[in-house]
Amino acid sequence: MAMIRAKKRAARQPYFGKRYHTPGTAPGTLTGALASATTPVHIRLVDYSPEKLLLTEDAEITDCLTYIERDTVTWVHLQGDPPPDMLRTLGETFHLHPLAMEDVLNTGQRPKVEPFDHQLFLVMSLPVFQGEEVITRQISLFANARYIVSFCEGADDPFMPLVKRLQTKSSNLRKRGADYLLYGILDLVIDQGFPVLESFGLHLEELEDNIAESGGGRALLDRIHILKRELILLRRMVWPQREVITQLLRENHDFIGEETRIFLRDCYDHTVQIMDLLETYRDMAGSILDIYLSSVSNRLNETMRVLAVISTIFIPMTFVAGVYGMNFDRSNPLSMPELGWAYGYPVFWLLMIGIACGMIIFFKRKGWF
Template identity: 50%
Template sequence: MAYFSKHYHSPGTAPGTLIVRGAAAQPLSINLIDYTEAGVEEHQLDSPEQCRSFLEHDSRTWVQVNGEVNPDMLRNLGAVFNLHDLALEDVINTGQRPKVELYDNQVFIITTMPVYDGTRLELVQVSLFMGKNYLICLCPLAEDPFEPVRKRMRQTSNVRFATRGIDYLLYALLDLIVDAGFPVLEQFGDQLEDLEAELLERPSQQTLSSIHRLKRELLILRRVLWPQREVITTLMRGEDEFIHTETLVYFRDCHDHSIQIMELLESFRDMATSMLDIYLSSISQRTNETMRVLTIIATIFIPLTFIAGVYGMNFHNPASPWAMPELGWYYGYPMVWAIMISVTVTLVWFFKRRKWM
């Protein structure tokens, strides 16, 4: 993952300019759900213009756009729902910081949903527009992640969507986006456990690379999830006319989930940092153990080398009073070996007694 993933226009570009770089990566689909207390209607649309007839009904409308949007489609959607140009620009320029913008008779929200497959962390920008009786959700993923919410709406026993305003649907989508962080952090937690076991057994260069990658992903995740908590806090204040008092308790629950995610994230970041220290300590400990073994071996062979060196000089002259008499002894060679073995055994016993080996 790149350190800088935000799409942006060239400096000096007019505000509200809609430009897409490259071809669309995911196919585009528009799903509409129109619901009242009487029931739920689902429609597959070909263009945003088909939404106009539903806005005239006394119902609540959810427009779900999945895939990579193009400027023409986004302009048509903005014309139908009277969306602000700056908000449309933020939709098409992904990588925005999570935020809440209040426009005339409209609320614009940018959130980030983390998606993790075990090897690559993807941060998906989800853009939401909420009006008096409609909600527009734009998600660049081809597969709709909000199918669980749609499934709850289809259940006749679930009357909360039917009896409450469009703000409850906004809560349901935000709650799913926030809770998407739990399975991601669960996978990070499993990786931390594996790395911890690897650190205690046999750390390697690959272990260090995994720790650095994990720290980087946790840092990027924190950068987007921290302002997302501020988004929920802003909606809890009830400054917008579309957020009803009876729905604030659900937003408070969503806020609690965001706090739990941030606490887990901070704990995992601390664990990753401590693992780096453990890795360095482990490598240092392994180096010290290796040096200790080599030192013990060298210490044992120093007196043996001295003995072998002394008796290897071969100064043997029977006429000289300073000659080595041991060189002429019958048991001289076994005697030298006995001395060497005795020295080795004594040194090993001494090292073990001092717990150096």
């Protein structure tokens, strides 16, 4: 059992999930962090305007450079775990800051927004299900007035709904600029928290029902602890996203128009709702743990009460048996003369049974069991 639990702990998402270089490494280093990366990289190029759209799957980095110099909006998305050499080439092609590229390589960064000379660099956390476990994937974004470059670790592409909307000529994404595309990406990442939290709510209700019906067990306690752990990890990665939206709204970025700021305010409202739900579910998980511990304590008290009643019933019987178990000289007429009676043994058992029945009736009337 201990070995099984150890394997489960090893398979869980660690509390500290950030990749990092060896202390003392020069800032902007793009080597060594992805030695264990296994997800191949898929590059998608989307270049669009209100009149036309170009969608290229499995594009090359060199192909993207010709499009970002046009008046159209260009979106380059990298899905997977890009190796350091690819990131270095991409950074040189799009003039991306080395410190920002280092954060792309070392996933697990705290959500943030950092302005550079000609672009914004954003880091967001996308909560997703991996089997029955909830994890967060890092979304890295470079944005300016003409293009968006996005990175998402893992094999599953979360941005296909946006691609489908872009393929519709009448969609707002096609009619607006790169700032609205940035809003669309941020809105999708933030709203992904709602179905995840909905699943948490259903799980909490199920745990409450299990405790009410069966009182729980070791497996139920493990589920409660896993749920609390996932909520803590989710809060640590989702909470700073509200600061990201606030910073975008407060600071003056030239390529973000006033109309797009209105939509960003809606994103901020969604972050507030998600954090409210997250805090509520954390409190509920703590309350469920308290209910479980109270249930276990009550069951233990019930067991102890039954044992105490049984022990109390046998106390006088033990006393009587102990008295008659003493060795006295039978030649003395005062030394337990009843032992010589013809019905002494049956009377002894009648006395024992009478004492037990009397105490049981007394306890029943008192409502002690």
